[in-house]
Amino acid sequence: MYLTERHQRAMGSDAQVLVYAATQRAADELAHLALIRVQLLEQCWSRFLPDSELNLLNARAGQGPVSLSPDMEVLVATMLEAAAWTDGVYDPTVLGAVRAHGYDADFAEVIARDSLRAIGDVLAPSLGTAGIVIDQHTVSLPSGVGIDPGAIGKGLAADIVTDEIHAAGAEGILVNLGGDISVRGTAGGHDWTVGIQDDRAAGSPVMRQMELTGDCRAVATSSSLRRRWNGRHHVIDPITGQPSQSDLAQVTVAAPTGWQAEAATTYALVRGSQAATDWLEANSLEALLFPHDPASPPLRVSQPLRVRETHHA
Secondary structure: OEEEEEEEEEOOEEEEEEEEEOOHHHHHHHHHHHHHHHHHHHHHHOOOOOOOHHHHHHHOOOOOOEEOOHHHHHHHHHHHHHHHHOOOOOOOOOHHHHHHOOOOOOHHHHHHOOOOOOOOOOOOOOOOOOOOEEEOOEEEOOOOOOOOOOOHHHHHHHHHHHHHHHHOOOOEEEEEEOOEEEEEEOEOOEOEEEEEEOOOOOOOOEEEEEEEOOOOOEEEEEEOOOOOEOOEOOOEEOOOOEEOOOOEEEEEEEEOOHHHHHHHHHHHHHHOHHHHHHHHHHOOOEEEEEEOOOOOOOEEEOOOOOEEEEEOO
16 A cells, blocks of 8 residues: 655645555555645635635625536535534625624735724624525525635535545545545555644643544534634624634534534534534534633543544643
8 A cells, every 4th residue: 555645735724635545656646636626626615716716606696696616516505504504603604704804815914914904893793594595506695695615615625535536546535624634445444543733732732633433534623713813713603793702712523524524613613612512412423622721621522532642842
């Protein structure tokens, strides 16, 4: 069994691909194809590329049905499914609130600005997904509604790429898009093990290792401690339009798919530990819930969750 690892910048994050295949040439070629596929999905879904299909779709809100490419149709359908699954806690129509808070460009550009326009305490609730209609490879957005996949775009992209490259002949593949990880097959005949960093302990971080087994083929971590600017963060509560203020600082979820793992982390960060625990257990998902206090250990949901802790100076 041969292994190839490749890295590139994609979707505002570091993209990592690991491919196991029967020959070195096959592993190299499949890893190369995986990164090309990530780039194509980014060109379709990114709200930071002016000519992306997502931005062209948003520009036509209120103008009737818009034809969709197969990739865009999958994204929109998945966003609507995730919104329904989380009772609207994951909401792709928070785009206006995200932009209003200053996250209107790639995050590297946001934090590089000298200043951001001041945002008051005016509430900007989302408009919700009820008026979005998919029909025969088209979608209609109500006037004034813009959609933003958020991190679900990375989770879904990782799902698509792992499915396609595994079907193309990889014995095993891992795609990691900034912490959104999907796997297929095996890691050279072994279960996949992924690392999870505790963002609360920046001085002496704790790295936890999670094994992905059985139906859990993806893991996602979302944190209110990352992507911060001017005291704000990127996880928006759709009810208020403001950054979430729950008792959780970070959430890691293992799920059958990357988009489900991402939707679940959003649910937990917005709703807080008690509601999140009930919802995660009802959906048979495994998770680590990290309270804000670095001295408090994470709450484990849906035992047994096989996690090993290692400390890195």
